Amino acid sequence: MKREVDVLSEESRDRYHLIVGESQKMKRAVEIARKAAASHSTVLLLGESGTGKELFARFIHNHSERATRPFIAINSVGLSKELLESDLFGHEQGAFTGAHKTKKGKIELANGGTVFFDEIGDISREMQAKLLRFLQEREFERVGGNATISVDVRVIAATNRDLTAAVKRGDFREDLYHRLNVVAITPPPLRERKEDIPILADFFLKKFATATRRNVTAISEKAQRTMMTYDWPGNVRELANAIEHAIVLGSGTLVQETDLPSRFAAEPGVSQLEALSYRDGINAARKELVVKALQKTKGNRAAAARLLGLETKYFLRLVKSLQIE
Numbered sequence: 001m002k003r004e005v006d007v008l009s010e011e012s013r014d015r016y017h018l019i020v021g022e023s024q025k026m027k028r029a030v031e032i033a034r035k036a037a038a039s040h041s042t043v044l045l046l047g048e049s050g051t052g053k054e055l056f057a058r059f060i061h062n063h064s065e066r067a068t069r070p071f072i073a074i075n076s077v078g079l080s081k082e083l084l085e086s087d088l089f090g091h092e093q094g095a096f097t098g099a100h101k102t103k104k105g106k107i108e109l110a111n112g113g114t115v116f117f118d119e120i121g122d123i124s125r126e127m128q129a130k131l132l133r134f135l136q137e138r139e140f141e142r143v144g145g146n147a148t149i150s151v152d153v154r155v156i157a158a159t160n161r162d163l164t165a166a167v168k169r170g171d172f173r174e175d176l177y178h179r180l181n182v183v184a185i186t187p188p189p190l191r192e193r194k195e196d197i198p199i200l201a202d203f204f205l206k207k208f209a210t211a212t213r214r215n216v217t218a219i220s221e222k223a224q225r226t227m228m229t230y231d232w233p234g235n236v237r238e239l240a241n242a243i244e245h246a247i248v249l250g251s252g253t254l255v256q257e258t259d260l261p262s263r264f265a266a267e268p269g270v271s272q273l274e275a276l277s278y279r280d281g282i283n284a285a286r287k288e289l290v291v292k293a294l295q296k297t298k299g300n301r302a303a304a305a306r307l308l309g310l311e312t313k314y315f316l317r318l319v320k321s322l323q324i325e
Contacts, residue, residue: 019055021196025188029056032185037063042135042182044120045158050235051187053158054118061114066154069113072106076123084127086143095144107140107151114154120180121161121172132176155180190232190239197227200236204243205255212309216247219255226257226264241285248308249292261285287322290315294324 019030036043037060045053054073061071076084082096090105107115123131134140139150157180166172190197201219209216219227223246232238242260250259257264263285289308297303305315 019052019059019187021193021199023188023193023196026193026196029185029187030059032183033060034063036060036183036185039183040154042154042180043156044163044180044182044184045156046163046184046186047160048189048235049160050237051189052236053160053187054116056185056187057114057116057156057158060156061116061154064114064154066113070110071114071116072110073116073118074106075118076127077119081124081127082143084123085130089130089140089142091143092145095142099144102142105140105142107134107153108149110153111151112153114156117155117157119159120157121159121163121166125171125173128173128176132173132179135176135179190235194228197239198224200239201227201243204240205247208244208247212247214247215253216250216255217253220257223255223257223260226260230264245285245289249289249296261288283322286318287324290319290322290324 019026019033021027033043033056043057043060045056047053057073058071061067074088086095086099086103086105088105088107090103090108091099093099093102117131130140135155138152139148141148163172163177163181167174167177190200201224205216205219208214227239227242234241242264243255245261246255246259250256290304293304293307294301297307301315301319302312305312308315310318
């Protein structure tokens with residue numbers, strides 16, 4: 001248990017490293033987060049994917065009076081209305097097929113702490129109504145139950161969608177939007193805080209060099225210039241992937257420009273999103289990484305999995321999902 005606590009503490013320190021920097025926009029976002037942490041107000045985190053919205057949510061929780069209480073993250077993407085409602089509010093025994101026993105929902109489990117609603121812009125109108133009632137009263141009933149349950153939780157929500165536009169279209173309830181939008185924080189995208197790229201790149205370099213036991217100590221000037229001219233549509237998450245790619249497949253003690261994913265060889269300043277969606281771009285990068293690993297191991301999939309630090313079963317599923325022959 002002590003080792004697990006030490007590991008979690010180390011991960012927590014590592015995560016917070018990602019939301020500091022020299023840029024004024026990031027400093028301002030962190031300042032607002034610190035002030036919000038000292039209150040009980042609901043916080044709405046806005047902005048693009050990969051900018052660290054969940055890191056900000058955890059930062060606020062860990063700098064608040066609730067720090068010793070649970071932090072429960074809820075992601076609504078991919079869940080049906082029924083599953084999401086049960087996940088949030090729990091259910092009573094016999095409430096539906098498969099409900100063999102009473103189960104507490106995540107909101108109830110977060111009592112005294114913080115509940116983080118990720119991708120809040122994706123929930124259905126029906127769930128928006130139930131969530132609005134909870135935000136107003138801090139009360140709910142389990143699915144299939146009649147007893148009203150009260151909880152004391154801090155609510156933080158996040159979305160990469162334009163909720164103002166969604167309200168105008170009628171896709172998102174205006175009253176819910178105003179309930180959520182008490183303190184709004186928008187972590188800046190990486191292209192607007194490029195002065196932080198060297199700090200972040202060095203952090204990821206040390207992290208992945210240690211994890212892969214590679215003697216990689218620095219990034220070449222040419223590689224750094226290339227990273228500074230890139231638009232980073234995937235933000236900090238994409239930067240981490242690029243550095244990991246370079247360390248795993250590169251050679252020598254320096255990360256060279258040629259060690260970076262092939263998309264960096266494109267003409268600087270041309271946005272990769274013109275041709276690809278973010279998801280397509282990430283899948284293309286994953287495919288390139290897997291193919292190069294297989295080339296290095298002459299098609300030996302078990303060896304390629306070890307090279308990438310992955311479990312063989314997971315690697316095989318990855319190969320299949322990426323349709324690599």
